[in-house]
Amino acid sequence: MFRTALSNVLAHKARLLMTTLAVMLGVAFVSGTLVFTDTFGNAYKNKTAKSFDHVSVAIRPDGDSSSQGDGSRKPSHLTDNLLKRAATLPGAEYAIGVVNGFTALADKDGKLVGGEWGATGSNYYPGKGGKDPRYAFTEGAAPKSAADIALDSRTAERTGFKVGDTVRYSTDGHVRTARVSGIFDTGDGSVVAGGSLVVLDNQTALKVLNKSEYDEIDVKAAAGTSESKLKSFVEKILPKRTDAVTGDQLSDDQERMIERQTGAMSHVLLTFAGIALFVGIFIIANTFTMLVGQRTKELALMRAVGASRCQVTCSVLTEAFLVGLVAAVAGFGLGLCISASLEILMDSDDASLPKGPIVIAPTTILVTLLMGVGVTMLAAWLPGRRAAKIPPVAAMNSVHATPATRGLLVRNTIGSLFVALGVVLLLMDDIYTMAAGAGTICVGVIVLTPLLSRPFIAASAPLLKPFGVTGKLSRLNSVRNPRRTASTAAALMIGLTLITAMTVIATSMSSAINKMAADSLKADYSVSMPNSKLAPEIREKIDKLPDVEVSSPLRSATAEADGSHSKINGVEPKSFGKLVSLDFTSGSVNGLKMGTALVDTDTAKEESLKTGDTLPLKFDADGKTIRLKVAGVYKGNALFNGIFASTSVIDPHLSKLLDDQVLVKTKGGASDRAEKAIVDALGSPAITVQDKDDISNAVAGAISLILNMLYGLLAMAILIAVLGVINTLAMSVFERKHEIGMLLAIGLDRAKVKQMVRLEAVVISLFGAVLGIGLGLFMGWATGGSIAEKIKTYSTEIPVGRIVIFLATAVVVGVIAAVWPARSAARLNPLTAIKSE
Known part of the structure; x- marks a missing residue:
């Protein structure tokens, strides 16, 4: 029966070609996705692993005090004092303070470098020997004052900046200038993936990134001291709302994060590969149904000379196995080409990916073969079963049942x-x-x-x-x-x-x-900075423009209301009603003033509030409680929702005054001239000015x-x-x-x-x-x-x-x-x- 099946495959090569192609394409999509995600994940892991060489134990804020960049977080006490204590612990070689934040760098044409997602700034903290182990300088020297800045080598290569050049950058809307003091290599994952990294001296970084303390303190163990032993020493000096994590745990956490990120992409691609294979099932089933139909007399003759139903079915499945095997092998080879194509596609537009050898995991080969053969045999099983059930005499008398x-x-x-x-x-x-x-x-x-x-x-x-x-x-x-x-x-x-x-x-x-x-916006423009917030001075610059009629900041804080945490939006009461159009179920925007608040219907329902009720709010930043009278209830949407109050109400509870966005209404309405005037006045490469x-x-x-x-x-x-x-x-x-x-x-x-x-x-x-x-x-x-x-x-x-x-x-x-x-x-x-x- 095997020889019969093999001869049938060889006899019907042309008719099985399309089936082979269908299986091959589906399998190629699957294998290409698996190889690409394995290769990318391995290269990314190898690159980013270098960034933990200087860390034996990291002191970080716990989950309840992590910074959101809005000036309203609880302090975690990662101060210079704690840093100095950590550096003098038994078994510690040195300790460095780390701060990071969105930092927009302008290229020579004034455009943003690194994209909105990957424009990052950090600090240079001179540890042991006056050097920061995170950065290996290839040209120039580390920044020493607010007049200096250092660039990663990839960004320097893309932009053409050299040591001694003057560059423009911005963290909160303010445009600052600095001289490139040095260029360094880094294994930072964001940079490897196409982002930019600028490094400022420690004090300047804390100031311009609006940080009153460090995001993390990294401690390096001296020779002969294990990470676990150093961690036990660190835990003795930990203030409240902080955690100590070993370098190995940081590496493991990052590896899991990479697996989640690449896994999400892999799942999406595999879903569509599955759809392609599912579609292929119909083609395979059709092909074998027609082949069996054309060979009905032949199969009937086999039954007549003694072949059992099981042997007939197995003969068809053997043909499917051989076709699936050939298609799976060819699909795996094509999948390697698809993997390379995906890498080229993802590597376009300067969004470079980490490079590394192709990773072909044994599970990928096994899955590819099983999927190609399994899908083909599954689709061929029903035609084979039907062929075996046709009585020999009936089959000989009629080709088409x-x-x-x-x-x-x-x-x-x-x-x-x-x-x-x-x-x-x-x-x-x-x-x-x-x-x-x-x-x-x-x-x-x-x-x-x-x-x-x-x-x-x-x-x-x-x-x-x-x-x-x-x-x-x-x-x-x-x-x-x-x-x-x-x-x-x-x-x-x-x-x-x-x-x-x-x-x-x-x-x-x-x-x-x-x-x-x-429906919701009366404002002509919204001014914002992606992945960052605006200093209040940005609104002041906007208000000085002759075309601007009225403006209002949108400033946020978090507070607790009856056990649930809510976002409080601070606005300018006098101008807010001229900039938005909210759909009120009761009350109105005119009731917004010092001591009152507007709430959306979801918040009102959750807190059992109506117009005229009192809303108690306990701010997360300082733990203080205030009471606001509900001046109106409106229907929230994706643009405007939550609680609105006067900026004068929330400002005392913020450590830093930063705006999420500024709404602007101009005298003559939206126009190219008005937009250009705002853009020119601000001059920041990262600030976005958007009309409706x-x-x-x-x-x-x-x-x-x-x-x-x-x-x-x-x-x-x-x-x-x-x-x-x-x-x-x-x-x-x-x-x-x-x-x-x-x-x-x-x-x-x-x-x-x-x-x-x-x-x-x-x-x-x-x-x-x-x-x-x-x-x-x-x-x-x-x-x-x-x-x-x-x-x-x-x-x-x-x-x-x-x-x-x-x-x-x-x-x-x-x-x-x-x-x-x-x-x-x-x-x-x-x-x-x-x-x-």
Whole structure:
């Protein structure tokens, strides 16, 4: 039986080619993802491990006192005094203080270096011998005063800055200048990943980063002292709200963090790889169903001469094993290329990744082989089982066995139950339940596709009528085998279902943000600094501009209200009402003044508050309690929510006055001239000046970026679906050689034969597209109900333009997929084809 299976594979190489390609692509996606994440994680870990060489024990704030950069944290007492005590502990070689914070560096064109996520500043703390072990200087020297700054070598190379050059930088909106005193190498993970790191002398760093104490104190053990022993000494001097962590534990924590970060990316990529493989199952099942159908007499003869059902099934599964093995090996090789491509893609735009040798874990090889072989055998099992169940005499008498009515009835009943269950789950609020519901609906519709194919293809008759006899023949050929047509269309349906649902949600979300900005903002501009806060002087500069009519800072603190922590937004009461438009259920913005507060409906419900009630607040920073009268209750949204009070109320409870953003209204409204005046007055490379459209576009841009990434990932599933259409048509043409030969013999020209096959492909593709788009629209609508509960301005919008593009793409897919099968059909010799069985 093994020799028989091997000979069948070799005899049907061309017909199994598309199946091999489908499995290979899915496996390549999986193996490429695994290799890439393993390689990236290992290189990142090796690079960043260097940053802990100088740390034996680190003193850090505990979780309750970690700094948020808003000036409202509880002090953790990581002071110079504690630093000096740590440096003189028994077994300590030296101790250094560490501070870090967002620091925007301007390049020679005045643009931000390192991106908003990776622009970092730190301090140079001269430890033992007057050196900071974190930095290895290759040029120049360490910064010694506020007039000096040091740059990492990668940033210096990208910007062209050299020792002695003057640079501009900003931490809180103020633009400062300094001379490059030195250039250093570092293994800092942010720098390795494309960010920038500037180093200031210790006192300047504390001042400009708005730190009254260190973020961390690193202690190095002297020779002969273990980390655990040094930790026991450190723990004796720890103040409240601090922890001591060994260097090994820091390294382990970072390794786990890297695994989580790379794991999240890996899970996303593997999800789409799984979708691609799932789509491939339909192609494999279709291929083996047709191969078994074409060999029905052969298999029946094997049964007649003594082969058991099990042997027939095993013969088909052996063929699947050989095909899956070849595809898995080829897919693994292609996966290595995909891994390299992902690295190049992620390494573009100066966002360099750590370099290291390719990591091919044994588990990756094992998973790749098992997945390729397992998926192929799983898809081939049902056709093999069906082949074994056909009685030998019946099989010899009829090549094409019609599915039993009872079998179709059972199938349709199961499909309907799956769809009903999926709809119930999809309408739930829990995201995981909704995802399970979406998957269940997809499975149900896939089961029902043979039932749905007949009415759809019948409805396509008017579109095919202009093509005459070829249109009629293509329609009849499409419904000749509903199961085959359904499986081919289902592969395309899955990809388009996901794409359509995501497009509906993304389009609706963008519109919701636009409406929210239009409804909530009266201000013309919002001035902010990503990943950092603004000094109050920034607002003072803005107010001095002649075009500015009114402005207000948004300043935040945290406080406890009846046991729950809330964010308190400090604003200027006199101008706040001119800058925002809140939807009040009671009270109004005019009631906001010293001693009063505005609360959103969620806070009011949680604290059982209404207008006129008293709200007690205990500030986290100093532990003091104040009482504010509720002047109004409003409906919160993504832009404005929480508690609003006067800045004069929260300022006494902040160690540093810093603004989250400044809202600005100009006399003539938003204009290019007014925006340019604000930008020029501030002059910081990192300050963002946004009007309403910019705020909406920033959110919409992020959504579009994610959507485009998902389009790219789902393109793999679409490509595999195209292979499925090609495979189905090619094998269908082979089955119908006798019929096509007769058509050619009685006068149907070769161009018409090509047209018949092309129209059949288009009908099948459009069937899958209509199912996928319809299902995607329903899922997008159902998911929107859950989103609308959180974003009040959200309403489901149908992206008509993109749906038309999706339908047009389906037509193109059909035309392209039919090129090879149509050419094969047209080139048949009529006499030879008529002789074939």
